[in-house]
Amino acid sequence: MTDESQxxxxxxxxxxxxxxxxEEAQPDAMAxxxxxxxxxxxDEAQPDAMAxDEAQPxxxxxEExxxxxxSGKKGLVVALVLVSTLALALGALSAYLWTVHSQYVAQNxxxxxxxxxxxxxxxxxxxxxxxxxxxxDETLAQLDEAKETINGLANSEAQAxxxxxxxxxxxxxxxxxxxxxxxxxDHLNEAYKWTASSLRAREADITTYCxxxxxxxxxxxxx
Amino acid sequence: xxxxxxxxxxxAVLIGSTALAGCSALPQGPDPLPSTFIPRVSASAxxxxxxxxxxxxxxxxxxxxxxxxxxxxxxxxxxAIDATHAVTNAHVAEGATDITVTGYDGKxxxxxxxxxxxxxxxxxxxxxxxxxxLVTLAEYEPTVDDVLSIAGYPRGEALKVTSGPYxxxxxxxxxxxxxxxxxIDAETHPGNSGSAVVNDEGDVVGVVYASDDVHATFAxxxxxxxxxxxxxxxxxxxxxxxxxxG
Numbered sequence: 001m002t003d004e005s006q007x008x009x010x011x012x013x014x015x016x017x018x019x020x021x022x023e024e025a026q027p028d029a030m031a032x033x034x035x036x037x038x039x040x041x042x043d044e045a046q047p048d049a050m051a052x053d054e055a056q057p058x059x060x061x062x063e064e065x066x067x068x069x070x071s072g073k074k075g076l077v078v079a080l081v082l083v084s085t086l087a088l089a090l091g092a093l094s095a096y097l098w099t100v101h102s103q104y105v106a107q108n109x110x111x112x113x114x115x116x117x118x119x120x121x122x123x124x125x126x127x128x129x130x131x132x133x134x135x136x137d138e139t140l141a142q143l144d145e146a147k148e149t150i151n152g153l154a155n156s157e158a159q160a161x162x163x164x165x166x167x168x169x170x171x172x173x174x175x176x177x178x179x180x181x182x183x184x185x186d187h188l189n190e191a192y193k194w195t196a197s198s199l200r201a202r203e204a205d206i207t208t209y210c211x212x213x214x215x216x217x218x219x220x221x222x223x
Numbered sequence: 224x225x226x227x228x229x230x231x232x233x234x235a236v237l238i239g240s241t242a243l244a245g246c247s248a249l250p251q252g253p254d255p256l257p258s259t260f261i262p263r264v265s266a267s268a269x270x271x272x273x274x275x276x277x278x279x280x281x282x283x284x285x286x287x288x289x290x291x292x293x294x295x296x297x298x299x300x301x302x303a304i305d306a307t308h309a310v311t312n313a314h315v316a317e318g319a320t321d322i323t324v325t326g327y328d329g330k331x332x333x334x335x336x337x338x339x340x341x342x343x344x345x346x347x348x349x350x351x352x353x354x355x356x357l358v359t360l361a362e363y364e365p366t367v368d369d370v371l372s373i374a375g376y377p378r379g380e381a382l383k384v385t386s387g388p389y390x391x392x393x394x395x396x397x398x399x400x401x402x403x404x405x406x407i408d409a410e411t412h413p414g415n416s417g418s419a420v421v422n423d424e425g426d427v428v429g430v431v432y433a434s435d436d437v438h439a440t441f442a443x444x445x446x447x448x449x450x451x452x453x454x455x456x457x458x459x460x461x462x463x464x465x466x467x468x469g
Contacts (some may be wrong), residue, residue: 096249100252103252107253150278158379159379161289161323161381162289211403
């Protein structure tokens with residue numbers, strides 16, 4: 001029993017068991033070799049010595065069982081600590097994940113609400129933009145018409161100004177023509193003061209001028 | 224006994240390491256939401272932002288010139304460079320006994336005096352009132368294929384805008400200027416003389432003075448215009464001497 005209980009600590013401690021086993025294996029080997037009673041006796045006569053030799057391991061064997069039990073307890077404690085730590089870690093992790101999950105859920109709800117509001121705003125803005133674009137198009141069309149009107153009126157006024165200036169000039173020319181003819185009449189009333197050739201030349205000049213003015217007047221009227 | 228401790232310690236280290244590694248992969252809480260999801264955007268300037276009463280700056284700057292000489296009438300175009308001065312062609316204003324300028328809106332301005340360039344087909348008109356719309360001269364000459372615009376009063380009629388690509392510089396085959404002139408692939412007519420040639424930034428780069436009445440328009444160049452305006456003391460007064468019929 002003592003020998004059988006030794007292997008664990010002996011194995012753990014080193015080579016001694018091998019020696020013991022070698023000695024224990026010897027009987028089988030001896031038995032196989034045949035009768036050597038004396039030798040056997042002699043060998044068996046040594047038990048005391050053997051016992052004396054085996055007494056040393058016994059001291060070790062007697063002390064070892066206690067550490068083995070303490071080690072088991074420690075292992076159990078360590079295992080419990082580890083399990084507890086793991087359980088706490090998992091609990092903390094779960095709590096953290098739950099918190100994060102809750103934050104995402106809350107933010108998702110906020111985003112959905114915001115997206116809904118923005119969508120409504122966009123829809124309203126688009127509708128207003130389309131309405132305003134229509135108004136802008138109408139206004140631009142009216143503006144184009146107004147521009148054409150202004151342009152046309154400015155042009156008409158400019159043309160009228162040109163015509164008015166021309167008519168004023170023609171009127172001045174006609175007045176000049178009338179004055180020249182009156183002057184000619186005065187000359188003719190005092191024909192004795194002038195030579196016939198000078199009077200004819202003067203009359204020709206006045207006639208040419210008056211025809212030019214008259215032609216200009218007709219051109220204006222015809223336009 | 225020692226190996227168990229080592230094993231336990233190893234296990235503890237492994238668990239701790241795993242826990243730490245796991246923590247790094249744990250999902251973080253969401254970032255706080257911004258105060259608003261609507262970014263601030265500034266309204267972009269509309270292409271029609273320069274319109275006043277439906278008229279672009281180019282059109283508002285265009286002036287119609289009516290000239291009366293001793294024996295004829297003529298029309299041309301001009302543009303104001305400051306409150307009391309407008310630029311047109313010398314051949315439009317030369318010999319005038321009376322010059323009247325009208326804006327795009329029909330408002331008239333009486334020209335009190337004018338001077339003519341001795342070197343180019345340019346004239347500067349002076350008025351008593353003030354022009355409301357002024358042009359700015361470009362800093363750089365146009366480059367080939369730049370699209371240039373011209374606003375004026377072809378044949379003395381309604382205001383019209385035309386545009387076309389800048390062809391390049393050429394010799395003055397119409398007048399007697401020494402400086403090269405610009406050729407523009409745009410349709411202009413008599414009456415456009417004195418119109419401003421404007422680049423895509425709305426700045427004046429030249430002054431129309433001739434055309435083939437189809438698609439080739441010729442303009443006094445920007446350097447020549449600037450030289451004229453910088454040396455007005457060298458310009459000659461524009462006087463008409465009409466013979467009396469009497």
